[in-house]
Amino acid sequence: MEVLALLFDGFIVALEPLNFILIVVGVTVGLFIGAMPGLGSVNGVAILLPMTFLVPPTSAVIFLGAIYYGAMYGGAISSIMLGIPGASTAVATTFDGRPMARSGLADQALIAAATASFVGGTISVILFTMFAPPLAEVALRFGAPEEFALMLLAFATFIGLSGDDIPKTFFSILIGLVLSAVGLDIVSGEPRLIFFDIPGFFHGVNFLVLAIGIYGIGEILWTLETNKGEVEVSTLELTLKKFISGFFRLKNAISTMLMGSFLGFFVGILPAAGATPGSLMAYGVAKTMDKNPESFGKGNVKGVAAPEAANNSASTGSMLPMLTLGIPGSPTTAILLGGMVIWGLEPGPRLFTDQTEFVWGLIASLYAANLLALVINLAFIPVFIWVLRVPFTILAPVIFILCIVGGYAPTQDMHDVWLMLLFGVVGYLMRKLDYPMAPAVLAIVLGPLAETSLRQSLIIGKGSPQIFIDRPIAAAIMACAIILFILPLVKLISAKRKKSSSN
Amino acid sequence: MRRAELVMAVIMAIVSISLMWKSAELPIGWIPREGPGGGAFPFWLSAGMLVCCIWIIVRWFRGYFDSYGDTLYMDKETVRVFLTGAVSLTVTIGAIYLVGVYGAIPMLLIFYMKFIGRHTWPLTIALAVAFPVVTFFFFEIALTITLPKGLTEPLFYPLYDIFL
The missing domain is CATH 1.20.58 (Methane Monooxygenase Hydroxylase; Chain G, domain 1)
Structure with missing residues (x-):
């Protein structure tokens, strides 16, 4: 019952005029960003985070949370109408969304996507409300060794579960951590990694510089390259009659939406997994469970409902470890976590006891954002389809400019703008060779926290790493992390054995 | 590759x-x-x-x-798109020292919209004027973050008198 009272208080915060307006604006901006091919929640949150310095931290995170939700809804629009995923999280939506649009059922696909997103969002936020307080309570007992073990586990999930190239993933994590070490040594206060004695390095490398570089500049370079050709927007006729019958036809897809919602939530909690694999898995499960799996890929509405429910659900799921443990569950939440540090909030389980207004205001805003996203999405479908026609020759310079001023704003140092350009260009060139970028962003956000908790642990343990084994919770988390680290190695060896035995 | x-x-x-x-x-x-x-x-x-x-x-x-195999890391078209983006950004950031953010923003917009996108002049000019104005009010007035202005600094003195 206490949870309900807190949630009620949260609604009072979320429905304050400023916060409510920010939810509406955030959802709308998110829908636009999501609808633009190639851009997703992470790009929107990274590029727009500096703009939130205008409002108090609670309102800022509510705004960014609304963008996150809106973008998850919006991603489906370009997947269905263009056949190009609005974001990687909406890749699975193209499989059946595009064939449906091709056969004149674009309206049906869009309604299915929006409804499924709403179901996913609602179920996940209820699960979140149930799971977050007890998890935060357990996490309150965590000290520095447990915190460090958790961060190690977050990195281990990238190695063990992401499926990306192992040395390249390791490299990405390590370079993110090294960049986070630039500036002043946290214990002795001595300058560290000050290249060519450039004064700009003394204040460290702000995580936003890397995030905007990669998700702003790098992403646009990538999008410009992948969208060189002409794209064809499907036609859409939407009448009220079609609209209502569209809803009724979704009866058969209810169980698929529920499956996608639960699956998405739990996959979303894992830092390396999140909305993209969550939606792909939900698509796979929906196809296997269906009586008529051959119809998938040819325009089955369940093929749209499953991934859309899952990606929205996963986005809420990824907030669970961020708010309760201080470990982001996705690149977007990594940026939100970094934002919280800038706003002066200390991430971790203490948020639930020290910043109840912030935490519950955010949770309540997710309920509101979810409902508003559904309404705005369905009411303004034609407007969002118009966005798909905005040419990149307008979009690219606008986003470049937002990156430049956004990169400058936090530190007001041109040095950071140059650094951002460098990260954007190098990040793009590395991405072309399949170096994953998300681990680097996660690492630069967690780096300072990881180093502090490691060194604090070692000071508590009088310099001995034995402390990570002596404390049972830390030891258990460490053991999980080590298993995930060696999992790919075991797979590799067993694959080689199989190969040699079959030869 | x-x-x-x-x-x-x-x-x-x-x-x-x-x-x-x-x-x-x-x-x-x-x-x-x-x-x-x-x-x-x-x-x-x-x-x-x-x-x-x-x-x-x-x-x-x-x-x-x-x-x-012999797949290319970047074909000619990709190199062109990449260099257009990277070089125009480098020039824009470099130009900030000279003509400030409010000079560099319209330059980049005009370059992309008119010379690459071949959009009409009215649309190009409208965005090239509106964008710096919105940026000024958002950053300098609302957020009180001063953006670099280079040589154009004296032009802003009257605006500072009015708004700050």
Whole structure:
């Protein structure tokens, strides 16, 4: 019952005029960003985070949370109408969304996507409300060794579960951590990694510089390259009659939406997994469970409902470890976590006891954002389809400019703008060779926290790493992390054995 | 594509070594009863980066990337798109020192919209004027973050008098 009272208080915060307006604006901006091919929640949150310095931290995170939700809804629009995923999280939506649009059922696909997103969002936020307080309570007992073990586990999930190239993933994590070490040594206060004695390095490398570089500049370079050709927007006729019958036809897809919602939530909690694999898995499960799996890929509405429910659900799921443990569950939440540090909030389980207004205001805003996203999405479908026609020759310079001023704003140092350009260009060139970028962003956000908790642990343990084994919770988390680290190695060896035995 | 893998791994190996060398300016060893020194964290992480690069290079020589065949890392069109983006951004950021943010923003917009996108002049001018105005009010007035103005600084004195 206490949870309900807190949630009620949260609604009072979320429905304050400023916060409510920010939810509406955030959802709308998110829908636009999501609808633009190639851009997703992470790009929107990274590029727009500096703009939130205008409002108090609670309102800022509510705004960014609304963008996150809106973008998850919006991603489906370009997947269905263009056949190009609005974001990687909406890749699975193209499989059946595009064939449906091709056969004149674009309206049906869009309604299915929006409804499924709403179901996913609602179920996940209820699960979140149930799971977050007890998890935060357990996490309150965590000290520095447990915190460090958790961060190690977050990195281990990238190695063990992401499926990306192992040395390249390791490299990405390590370079993110090294960049986070630039500036002043946290214990002795001595300058560290000050290249060519450039004064700009003394204040460290702000995580936003890397995030905007990669998700702003790098992403646009990538999008410009992948969208060189002409794209064809499907036609859409939407009448009220079609609209209502569209809803009724979704009866058969209810169980698929529920499956996608639960699956998405739990996959979303894992830092390396999140909305993209969550939606792909939900698509796979929906196809296997269906009586008529051959119809998938040819325009089955369940093929749209499953991934859309899952990606929205996963986005809420990824907030669970961020708010309760201080470990982001996705690149977007990594940026939100970094934002919280800038706003002066200390991430971790203490948020639930020290910043109840912030935490519950955010949770309540997710309920509101979810409902508003559904309404705005369905009411303004034609407007969002118009966005798909905005040419990149307008979009690219606008986003470049937002990156430049956004990169400058936090530190007001041109040095950071140059650094951002460098990260954007190098990040793009590395991405072309399949170096994953998300681990680097996660690492630069967690780096300072990881180093502090490691060194604090070692000071508590009088310099001995034995402390990570002596404390049972830390030891258990460490053991999980080590298993995930060696999992790919075991797979590799067993694959080689199989190969040699079959030869 | 194959060659690009090797070149990238070698460049990143050099970056890793220079990071190690730079980290070693602080103690990188174990300080008794305290734990690692100030440079240890970045030093050993950079060493890890180097190991990853060597791992990739060794795989390259063992033929791991042969499946790429002769595919190009960047075809001519991609190089053109990439250079247009990267060079125009570099010039814009460089121009900020001279003509300030409010001079550089319209330059980039006009370049992309008119010379690459071939949009109409009215649309181009409308955005090239509206964008700096919105930026000014948002950053300088609402957020009170002063953006660099270069030589155009004196032009803003009257605006400061009115709004600040």
